[in-house]
Amino acid sequence: MSFLINTPAMTRRSLLSGIAAGSALVMLHPFAARAAANQAHLRIMETTDIHVNIMPYDYYADKPNDTMGLARTASFIEQVRAEAGNSMLVDNGDLLQGNPMGDYMAYEKGMKAGDLHPVMKAMNALGYDCGTLGNHEFNYGLEFMFNTLNGAKFPIVCANLTKGQLASVPKKDELFFKPYVILEKQIKDGAGTVSPIKVGFIGFVPPQIMVWDAKNLEGKAQTRDIVQAAKAWVPAMKEEGADIVIALSHSGIDATGQTERMENASLYLAGVDGIDAIFTGHQHLVFPGPKDFEGVAGADAKKGTLQGKPAVMAGFWGSHMGLIDLLLEKDGKTWKVVDFTTEARPIYHRDENKKIVADAKDRPEIVAAVKPEHEATLAYVRRPVGKTSAPLYSYFALVADDPSVQIVANAQIWYVKNLLKDGEYKDYPVLSAAAPFKAGGRNGPDYFTDVPAGDIAIKNVADLYLYPNTVQAVLVTGEQVKNWLEMSAGMFNQIPLGAKDAPLLNNKFPSYNYDVIDGVTYQIDLSKPARFDNDGKLANPDSHRIVDLKFEGKPIDPAQKFVVATNNYRAGGGGKFPEIAADKVILVAPDTNRDVIVRYIIEQGTINPSADANWSFKPLADTTAIFDSGPKGRQYTAAVKGAKIEDAGEGAEGFAKFRLVL
Template identity: 30%
Template sequence: MKSLTITVLETSDVHGNIFPINYGNNEAVGLGLAKIATVIKEERRKNRNTIVVDNGDLIQGTPFTYHYVRSNRHKPNPMITLLNDLNYDAAVIGNHEFNYGMEVLQQAIYESNFPWLSANILDEDGEPFIGKPYTIIELEDGIKAAILGVTTHYIPNWENPEHIKGLTFDDAFESTKKWVEKIHNQENPDVMIVSYHGGFEANLETGEPTEKQTGENQGYRIVKEIEGIDLLLTGHQHRSLSGKINGVPIVQPSFNGQAIGKVSFTLTKNNGRWAISDSKPELILVDELETDESSLQLVYDYESDAQDWLDQPIGQVKGNMTIDDPLKARLKDNALVEFINKVQLDVAKVSISATAFFNNVTKGFPSNITMRDIVSNYIYPNTLKVIRICGKDLKEALERSASYFMVENGEVIVNPSFTTPKPQHYNYDMWEGIDYIFDISKPIGKRVVELTFKGEPIQPDGQYDVVMNNYRAGGGGEYIMFKDKPIIKDIPLDMSELIANYILERGTIEATVDENWKVIW
């Protein structure tokens, strides 16, 4: 009886990280594709039957990729250059692949030496818009591995409509079920791999729901209800997962290139047919690994250009616009968030604005501001929208934000629903143009105790034009009260560019706090 080992490696949610540095301060960090490259090369050296898949959210996420799109588009995409060099076998479309627009995505696909997959994102003819729902990898001794790509169908809730014009996002679960059956019937593979840019909606052990069942994440249902899957590669949630569900190995390799998923299959040939006799899922953390210098050299010119751009002086701050404690900064009005709202109000020419701190490493602006300071504080390529909402919507949105906090033994903590399984600090908004107070000692849903606009109470049926980022305006972050509201104005420029332009026009900006909101308990 003959046996053979197959290795499957997965990257996911790399988000433009190649170099092992923090672009906010250029300090070394243990992440990035150049460290992952060390693993890939070693695994390929050990086993020629190695398959490497990227599971999406590859081409967006750092100043490195942002500067490429702004200034170096005449060159090949550096992320694709590296994946080509590492001989990736396939890549799956992630939701952030659309952030820079369809032209950038299509260029990346065109330059790739490997197929991009997504069975459930369809063009106007009802066909997969990149042409390939799956690919077949031929291995030693005639072994066939099928890789099916699927993508969370929740993308229209976040993405700029212009970036996904003409596309239909079919239900990921239903598409997976249909294509797995079709692939088995047509290709008869020895190994069926589903690479799903989505995560898990339920506890992996109990099956209990862990989030609202919106369809954004369907991994648990996919692996429990669809027959014929030998491996489920996942992502999107930025979790570190390896294990088995329903006997099927699953992996999810964190984010920003901090880890790579590895699944080892043992196949045994019996009566002329290969069958999986064993499987082992695991994560390989890259923190302590050597960086692959040849990978860095491939894209060094891009990095050098980006670093020069990041250190360009933009302007100065009069006063203090730094953040020492992110929790305290979310409990009381502060100069940084007031400034970002001020930029949004100036651009949109409306009276009400909402924004957020996206994470807990935001440091604010020092007295002398560079592009590095802007992109390290405003990390997403958001655009702005002005939507028209009623007073009832506004109050519901504030109640959603107020649920961010909990009080335990007199101390304020962050509600675990905003931290587990994935940190979602970006889903707590702070507003300008209205005056409000949260009393977080009260039950969730009844915490907005004061709410006025221009000195008058907000009217439930009153109409208010509000500027916010495109993610929130589409209902992202469970702000469903904003979904499908009339769009009064669409501002297509990237928010970091708008901030830079605002500062450049003025030279000096002032740190102000009008204390229009506060949190009590």
């Protein structure tokens, strides 16, 4: 099918410029304004990766957040419908898990047959036409998923999720859901004539759910390759009379080459004959747009096309609404697409000072619909969900092995080992890289994690992990592990042997780049200069600060392969660590690091965050160094493992000084 792209791109601001508060004036989309007697404009709106973020509220930080929330995205819907000749609304999956409200509904309240989940309350109120499954729908088990989705007043489709084993051919698969649905809609053409159109929706979920949720799916379900399933079912949709076919693909965009059971297969799905447009998701990115997919072969990030067909990825957590506008033309008794535009419309922007400015308001009926669950979730996050047998604090995270970093490392290793246990990397040792985020500095003397031993609440996890990073893992050699640590050691100034109270910390080196790697043991020799500069460039080729690096008690083999659990920032090259970049990634996990920590706490019941002192500074005779930390850290100096720390008096601007005896 060929498409004509001859309509100027419409920006969010130009579309909204004709909509004034309380005004009936609406700027129509060009397709709606110019459609001829045999033409009609159909706008299809997408939400994706909501992850239970109905309210514009960060439950981890326990405060409002203008960058998220279906209640905000929903406020666009009437505007967007008013701009269009005809419209439909779809969701692309990952609805049921991802924030504390999801955990509250699963772990606390539960979903019995007949119960109505807050996500379903909101979506039913908004009048969705169709939806598909995301990988996170399975996190709480099949019974929870079905009890929740049974509350939907719209069809859910998925063509590649089967009951039990795969059949000999896809069309003989016994599916949990209908593979597709064909909805007959009355649309008005340019002359005002109303006539029917049959719009087909087909859905897909990443095949990797069989690994990610093996404990919930093994022996109960199976998945088929996305493109294979599409090639089987799309012709059937056409035979059944679908005028146009829309793919709801909870799968991202990856141009590295088509492979069997590919996770991010939307680019190759676009090549299936008969598909007219694709809604994508899963990757938590934005398409079209200038940032995330620029230069990807086969994807036009400006026009919003995959292999020439219109496509959208609408961010995550309600951050955007995806729009595909189709100009349809009646050809005899059927409709065909003759032109299109695409857009990912954000609910906020940043001003010249990079401050977040909301472009959407709460939709009152959605806020009212989920008010009971929102209030219950606030009580849930503020109450203990587990215990810690020792305090969690970060006052000395930059100078000694630290409990706040240790617990992140423990959770990451636990999670990644579980995901890799049945795959090709199951026999590789798993290490973990984690950095302290709350470590004073420019943020002041109170900017430290400090959770006492005893009860721990979900919102305390925000103290352990500030950022909504996602878990990734890289495959590296022993030599690359050593250079990773050499880069981290740039956190420290060079300390001459015999120095007295020399300044310890390099204030130009951000604490979030000070990775501690668990699973190996090592020392840092501060008498030597940093091997790499802050940009990861080799500054002192003959210097090696990392000494006595061992794995399982033996000197590390430079050629041995290790899996290192980390986050998407580091794995993607963030911090400019030598040789650590996207080409080393072997696992892109579906969960945030914060959510993994929460799950780990729930699973363990009582966590033991005590640092294992797997790293320390190499002793330097008659040498001391000085650093600043929060004055509340004084109560923990005696508990620090692997380092001797002394109170050195008052520092500037409310900080306390501490002495490190080397």
